[in-house]
Amino acid sequence: MFQSFEAKSSPDQGPPRLKALRAQMAKSDVDAFVVPRADAHQGEYVAPCDERLAWLTGFTGSAGFAAITQDLAGVFIDGRYRVQVKSQVADEFTPVHWPEIKLGPWLVKYLKKGNKVGIDPWLHTVTEVRGLRAALESAGVSLVMTPNLVDAVWDNRPDRPKAPLLVHSVEVAGEGSADKRARLASDLKDQGSDAVVLTLPDSICWLLNIRGSDIPRNPLAQGFAVLHGSGKVAFFTNATADEAVNAHLGSNVSLHPYDGLAAYLETLSGTVQIDPGSAPEAVHAVLVAVDGIEIVEGDDPCVLPKARKTQAEIAATRGAHLRDGAAMVEFLSWFDEHAPSGALTEIDAAKSLEGFRRATNTLHDISFDTISGAGPNAAMCHYRVTEDTNRAILPGELYLVDSGGQYRDGTTDITRTIIVGNPTDEHRACFTRVLQGMIAISCARFPRGLAGRDLDALARAPLWRAGLDYDHGTGHGVGVFLSVHEGPQRLSRISEVPLQPGMILSNEPGYYREGAFGIRIENLIVVRQAETLGDGRDQLDFETLTFAPIDLRLVDVELLSKFERDWLNDYHLQVREKLQSRVSKSAKDWLNAATRPI
CATH class of the missing domain: 3.40.350.10 (Creatinase/prolidase N-terminal domain)
Structure with missing residues (x-):
């Protein structure tokens, strides 16, 4: 649908x-x-x-x-x-x-x-x-x-969701829930705590190897949980569980009504940990009022392990990106055929793209409402098209589409900016500077211990040189069949979280001119151990996960260095080799032309 x-x-x-x-x-x-x-x-x-x-x-x-x-x-x-x-x-x-x-x-x-x-x-x-x-x-x-x-x-306020729970395959997760619970419970006891209150649904879904459908576009089950030092978990949710889910959770995970957390907390004793950065003040207030409870504060223990993807998760995500990339090629080929007529609207394009993803027969849902913006609408970097704002995509305009898919083996997020007809020199200059920033992040090699704030400027430097910039972070974390925006890792001037192998991030610099046009180019990347070079320093770099053509009509080759031009040609060679066997004959012909060397 x-x-x-x-x-x-x-x-x-x-x-x-x-x-x-x-x-x-x-x-x-x-x-x-x-x-x-x-x-x-x-x-x-x-x-x-x-x-x-x-x-x-x-x-x-x-x-x-x-x-x-x-x-x-x-x-x-x-x-x-x-x-x-x-x-x-x-x-x-x-x-x-x-x-x-x-x-x-x-x-x-x-x-x-x-x-x-x-x-x-x-x-x-x-x-x-x-x-x-x-x-x-x-x-x-x-x-x-x-x-x-x-x-x-609020009259007629909607009811709280009660969607079914899903079992998340251990083959994709790379680690069973019982092993995760035992590992985190052991760490909890080593730190002197008897229990920890978990309030982030993605943490709980990761810990229990489950998924849900309570939140649009995000395969999450809303709820709270308490992980005990024994490894047992009390899970508070309105999501429903069938026999397969109950068997998967086992006897050490108990299910309780969503609104039962406060009463359960009142039965606890000993040392209870909360994350002050995510736990509601109400949770803290309940614990403070219980005699015999000592509150300790610390980070949600699931957040970093969840962010550091297992090799199985990375391998699964690679597969999801190839299917998604093939769907993008089908869409881009279709778009180039139909957009020049001026008859396509933003909603037409978004529906078509979703259709190509659904045609893979593996799409669970799109990963967020598609950002489909033409001309001045694209200048709103998180624009959401509605029937009221929907406009025709006209020749001479830039069209920005930021979209993604939720697959059972991975979450995708990709942005491409496309010209309809002929670009202006200003289009090409701005686009190329955005591309240079995206390439700089893609090729970054950096000492272990650096955070997103240390790399963010690499993406902005080509724009800064022209007196330009953008008002959003360069990248966010991404889950595996989980939230498309995942913490704590980010590529942002305010992020102090050290990047670690296995963390998946978006790489999405942009430029937006209010009332005129918007440009963004986005691939997903994963942090990995870099090849040993020089004097053997411990360094990290990125592997690119996203493969789809970048519009060469918008590239000003004269602005690119030889290194940047070689990177783009090599990237397009990989796109062509990885996707040509996955697309239709007409899309293959389009792909070969769209990824030609420059």
């Missing part, structure tokens, strides 16, 4: 909902209320019942939050969404540039001493609450925990 495209909410929905929320705030004796995008699991992608920010404001981006007072309604968004937010929120909402402007100082500016700021403690982490409380209390403003005030005024 093709992806559905929802029309934009009516512009008169925001003000009535804002008015209702403000009335509820007055009734609850709070002067401000914070509405995050995140759910209780700090998810970037949330279930329909947790779409509070979109319901209230109309903003559908995957990151941000709102702060509502009786006089102001600020929508805090980062650089990815500053164009998009203008077209989605009513005039009553004021876009606020975040993180340049922090929530605490913004609230202090507009509140008075003695005012109260309300938050739902299930939707804010321990770390967030500490920082916000400190910022407010220094100005005499108090932070109070309340039931969710949006939920109180």
Whole structure:
């Protein structure tokens, strides 16, 4: 079934909902209320019942939050969404540039001493609450925990999902759940803890070798879990389990209702670990109130092992990328045939691409709503086409398509920018500088211990030399039949997590000119041990996982160095050799021309 495209909410929905929320705030004796995008699991992608920010404001981006007072309604968004937010929120909402402007100082500016700021403690982490409380209390403003005030005024709010659980094959995972649990439980005991509370669904799915369908586009089961030092796990979820799942989980994994976590925590004793960066403040509050519990703080123990993919996961992901690459070739060939007529729309193209992926007969779902943007729409780097925004893809325009697939053996994410007809010199110059940045990351070789912040500038340097830049990170982590955006690894100037072998990342520099065009080129890469050279220093580099043609019509060869030109020719040779036997005859002919040496 093709992806559905929802029309934009009516512009008169925001003000009535804002008015209702403000009335509820007055009734609850709070002067401000914070509405995050995140759910209780700090998810970037949330279930329909947790779409509070979109319901209230109309903003559908995957990151941000709102702060509502009786006089102001600020929508805090980062650089990815500053164009998009203008077209989605009513005039009553004021876009606020975040993180340049922090929530605490913004609230202090507009509140008075003695005012109260309300938050739902299930939707804010321990770390967030500490920082916000400190910022407010220094100005005499108090932070109070309340039931969710949006939920109180949201009529016909969707129910929490109850989708079936799936067994994730050990052949793909490379390690059985029992072995993972035993290993992490042993580490837990060595650190002096009796149990750890897990609140991230991707951590729990990784640990138990299960998948779900609670979150659109992400094969996750929503829930919480407690891992004990014995290796036993209590899993709190509304997801359903059949006989095969129960047999897979075994007697050491017990299933409980989603809303049963708080009561279960009250039965614990000893030393309990939480991750303050992801655990809800509500979890911390329950544990604090239990006699006999000592709380210790540490990172979620699943996060790094999950990020360091096994050899089996990497091998499986390679296979998924080849099938996905073949689907991309079929699409790009089809697009080049049909787009010059000017009759294709953004939705037409997105549906076609999804169709080619489904034609592989291995697609579980797309990995996120396809970003299909032509001309000025592509300048919104996380643009989501709707029936209202859908436009024709016209000759002379750049078309940007960022898409991916969820396969049972891997998760893909690829962006290509394509010219319809003839590019301008400006198109080619900007595209080539983006390409140079992507090549620089692809070829990077670096000492072990460096983090994403140490490499991010490599992708930006060609743009910087021309006075250009982009307002998003260069790359994010990617799971294996899990979240398409996975932490903790990133290629970003703010990422301090050392890159380690097995970590999969995106490599996606871009350039966006508001009202005109957008450019992004994205491959996935995996960190590996580099070949020993020189004096034998311990170094890492990247293996490219994504194989699909890059539009040579947009490449200004005169801007490329010989090294860059050789890299592009070699990459296209690999694309041709890996994919030509996987595509139709017409797509093969197109592929051979699209990957010709330059």
